[in-house]
Amino acid sequence: MSHDSFATRRKLEVNGKSYTYFSLPELARRLEADGTPAMPLSRLPYSMKILLENLLRHEDGGMTVGPEHIRAVANWDARLEPETEIAFMPARVVLQDFTGVPCVVDLAAMRDAVTRLGGRPSQINPLIPSELVIDHSVKVDVFGRPDALDLNGKIEFERNLERYAFLRWGQKAFGNFKVVPPNTGIVHQVNLENLARVVMEREVGGELLAFPDTVFGTDSHTTMINGIGVLGWGVGGIEAEAAMLGQPSSMLIPEVVGFRLTGRLPEGTTATDLVLTVTQMLRALGVVGKFVEFFGDGLQHLPLADRATIANMAPEYGATCGIFPIDGEALTYLRLSGRSEELIGLVEAYAKAQGLWHDADTPAATYSALLELDLADVRPSLAGPKRPQDRVLLEAVKDNYHQNLEGLTVNRKPKPKVALERLASEGGAQPQAEHLAARPVSRIRIQDQDADLCDGSVVIAAITSCTNTSNPAVMLGAGLVARNAVRLGLKTKPWVKTSLGPGSLVVTDYLRKAGVLADLEKLGFYVVGYGCTTCIGNSGPLPDEVSKGIAENDLVVASVLSGNRNFEGRVHSEVKMNYLASPPLVVAYALAGTVDIDLTREPVGKTADGKEVFLRDIWPSNKEIGDLIAATVGPELFAQNYADVFKGDTRWNQIASPEGESFHWDAASTYIKNPPYFDGMSMQVGTIDDIAGARVLGLFGDSITTDHISPAGNIKKDSPAGRYLVDRGVQAADFNSYGSRRGNDDVMVRGTFANIRIKNLMLGGEEGGNTLYHGAHGSTEKLSIYDAAMRYKTDGVPLVVFAGKEYGTGSSRDWAAKGTNLLGIRAVVAESFERIHRSNLVGMGVLPLQFCEGENALKLELDGSETVSITGLEDGASKTATVVATKPDGREHRFEVKVLLLTPKEVEYFRHGGILHYVLRQLAARKQV
Incomplete structure (x- = not known):
């Protein structure tokens, strides 16, 4: 129990129970009595109050949290940049299977390692509630047919049987660890609809303690839970594992940006339009590493689902979190989603106290x-074609498409052109004549009809991702658009791959109850699975006819998805333009079949008698949507679908899994492998040494995402990972994805920097995961990044990477850091880093360094041919270091960089070789019982 230096422990009587809590108002009174110039509690941001309570509750005499840390937060000065380090301990952890499997692999490996160091396997065990939701493994293999859900589920279990057996072992072997089985929902939606407590209760030292629900998640969109007043954010699997094992997260007291919302959304706009507007505004301001809080009169017109949509996109606007307060709407949602009256009473009483x-x-x-x-002021919008912050007004999408098309076709070989009359079709707007004359078109035969595929054709239309599928307004809105379109006889274009990933079983139920699921199905939007699907690249293969048509003329085709990520190469390797849109607009673009259209002025299609139909003709009113929500969405849907959320279906419960405290590794497995991080580890702590004689493995530009560094999608047969699998007897059809094989380091290290769209400037910016290997006597050879790294490792040569701005943006996948480490990269020098990836690099013992203001590799005339030394690290004591890059002819480029070990705790982790090594040594050093 806390030291409670400020005597803030108080009692709260509610629901016939007596709860102990650490009173923020009492702290304010104590500080005022002491003469401490603390900010009035009423003026302290909501999120700072959560941090303050966390420190009060975890005060331990100064070993981790002392009175000075509590005073620092209470005295928070909004005018100053943060410089005080505090320790934050989340109340629980949520994981998804792509990032969760390697977490459980690491925990299993740590059980082996702690035993070797003299400890016991049971010392490695989650100390806080840790819940994993399997949602990332289902792919859209089958679509557009009634049995799509069943067949995709069957394929999913066949592909992932070994992984799922491993997770079932973990569920039995570890305490405080639960698994939500497949076909339940997307992790953040399940978290919002069921797992979130908002206010936790726990028995500690014989007292029943009440405290705020806070959460770390191994997915960047964990921030969705901020919509209901729960402070939480995405962390790498490495940091999540440390939290599960009782280690606090070291952080600087954050800056907090306020975002005042006023008024209400106008007719014809959606929460998606709002969040794309918010994302663009906050990206322009610059909120990386900061907290964002939403407040103002507009909150009274913003349903909880809309708030969750905004909070979900915090990684896209760059913030650590995007939080809303607890209010009457939060209680309404708790009641709507079937939470108990006891919990609702506790939340209200605690929040007010x-x-x-x-x-x-x-x-x-x-x-x-x-x-x-x-x-x-919000207007209908999309975002794209390759970044979520690049908002495009609906009326400007056509122009945006043409502006981006030129850059994507500059290297396309000339093809014979087709006559304009070939492009006549049964409905929808036609591309502009001036563009048609110079455009190649592929004639394909699909669904028993001839069709013309061309640049701008929408080949994927996916209602996907918890960002929007958690929101009844946009989901029922999509259903009403489908109903109105069906009544007018409109059909989806035959080349469009349609999919509906509802996000939770509740969504399917209310779509069915509203009578619109059948209309969506008539347009091809059958339920394909309960998972992230297209949003994370699990879009599955395009129909063969479409793929051949794209390849025939190197077409630049498009996807439209209701997700949160549209980075290059993420959605599908054959699709170069990707637009984020609301679910109703996804349906509209499936009808139009092209992004070469202005849906505000041009018809989306034609009726059987040739009458033009415009988007305004099929778009429902806000009142119509609101009335349908009131009639269909109720607590009974949540109660019945979450009654036994951890049980799973027959497929799940029939999986055989190992027994025992320690996992029995199968040397032949290509899915689950004991990682090498702890090989040869002793109790001796290392030092942070200078780097000499390093070679450049990669020279990259701006916005290199974690998708570029560690792709989640398909594994190419001729890639290092593909060759590895083939050598072990795995057929290409059984490769599955990089994301599903994150439990095997041999696959993942070979996939590091293997994204088909990554551009290494050492090779003139050509796409693909290759580099120039610099051998003895000045020889050079083009190799895959993995093959070059292994040669350098054999040569005993350390490696570095140079990059531009926003390095490591995107999903918070720990393998982007783990793979970097296993390739032998000692340091990454970038103009700026995304928060989670920088932390992950530190956690894996890779040094993040930042160019000084106004400098980058290009301005310093670096081309990757240099030999690099990094000096002045002073065992982590220095905030700067000197880089000397020596050209082959002996010329030196000398420049200073910032050392981004931001806290003393990070320096300590780095000396240990990473955060997991630190935890292992701490546990092994404890007296054995």
Whole structure:
């Protein structure tokens, strides 16, 4: 129990129970009595109050949290940049299977390692609730037919049987660890609809303790839970494992940006349009590493589902979190989603007692910076074609497509052109004549009809991702668009791969109850699975006819998806343009079949008698959507679908799994393997040494994402990972994906920097995961990045990477850091880093260094041919270092860089070789029982 230096422990009587809690109002009174110039509690941002309570509850006499840390947060000054380090301990952890499997692999490996160091396997065990939702493995192999859900589920279990057996072992072997089986929903939606407590209760030292629900998640969109007032954010699997094992997360007291919302959304706009607007605004301001809080009169017109949509996209606008307060709407949602009246009573009483409750009379907090948006100014929008922050007004999508098309076709070989009359079809807008004359077209035969595939053709239309599938307004809106289109006789274009991934079983139920699921199915939007699907690249193969048509003329085709990520190469390797859109617009673009259309002015299709149908003709009113929500979405749907959420179906329960505290590794497995991180590890702690004689493995530009570094999608047969699998007897049809094989380091290290769209400037910017290997006597050879790294490792040569701005943006996948480490890369020098990836690099013992303001590899005339030394690290004590890059002719380029070991704790982790090594040594050093 806490030391409680400020005597803030108080009792809260609610539901006939007596709860102990650490009172923020009492702390404010104590500080005022002491003469401490603390900010008034009412003016402290909501998220800072959560951090403050966390410190009060975990005060331990100064070993990790002392009175000075509590005072630092209470004295928070919005005008100052953060410089004080604090320790944050989440109440629980949520995981998804792509990132969760390697977490459980690491925990299993740590059980072996701690035994070798003299400890016991049971010392490696989650100390806080840790829940894994299997949602990333289902692919859209089958679509557009009634049995798509069943067949995709069958294929999913066949592909992932070994992984699922391993997770079932983990569920039995580890305490405080539960698994939500496949075909339940997407992790963040399940978290919002069921797992989130908002206020936790736990017995500690004989007392029943109440405290805020806080969470770390091994997926960047964990922030979705911020929509209901729960502070949480995405971390790498490495940091999540440390939290599960009782290690606090070291962080600087954050800056907090306030975002005032006023007014209400106008007719014809959706929460998707709102979040794309918010994302663009916050990206322009710059909120990387900061907290964002939403407040203002507009909250009263913003349903919880809309708030969750905004919170979900925090990684896209770059913030650590995007949080809303606890208020009456939060209680309404808890009741709607079937939470108990006991929990709802506790949430309300606790929030009001702690000054965490928000209503119309709540004064605005003080913030580091302030933005404001009148919801009435939001207009229909998409984002793309390759970044979620690149918002495009619906009316400008056609122009945006043409502006981006030129850059994507500059190297295309000339093909014979077809006559304009070939492009006449049964409905929808036709591409502009001036573009048609110079455009290649592929005639394909699909669904028993001839069709013309050309640049801009929408080949994937996916209602996917918890970002939007958690929101009844946009999901029922899509259903109403489908109903209206079907009534007018409109059909989806035959070349469009349609899919509906509802996000949870609840969504399917209310779509069916509303009577619109059948209309969606008539347009090809059959339920394909309960998982992220297209949003994470699990879009599955395109029909052979479409793939051949694309390849025939190197066409630049498009996808439209209701997801949160549209990075290059993520959605599908054959699709070069990807637009994020609301579910109703996904349906509309499936009808149109092209992004070469202005849906605000041109018809989406034609009726059987040739009458033009416009988007406005099939778009439902806000009232119509609201009435349908009220009539169909109720607590009974949530109660019945989450009644036994951890049980699973027959397929899940029939899986055989191993027994025992320690996992019995199968040397022949290509899915689950004991990783090499702890090989040869002793109790001796290392030092942070300078780097000499390093070679450049990669020279990259801006916005290199974790998808570029560690792709989640398909494994190419001729790639290093593909060759590895073939050598072990795995057929190409059984490769599965990189994401599904994250439990095997041999596959994943070969997939590091293997994205088909990554551009290594050492090779003039050509696409693909290759580099120039610099051998003895000045020889050079083009090799895959993996093959070059292994040669350098044999030569005993350390490696570095140079990159531009926003290095490591995207999903918080730990393998982007793990693979970097296993390739032998000692340091990454970039203009700026995404928060989670920088932390992951530190956690894996890879040094993140930042160019000084105004400098980058290009300005310093670096081309990757250099030999690099990095000096002045002073065992982690120095905040700067000197880089000397020596050209083959002996010329030196000398420049300073910032050392991004941001806290003393990070320096300590780095000396140990990484955070997991630190934890292992701490546990092994404890007296054995």
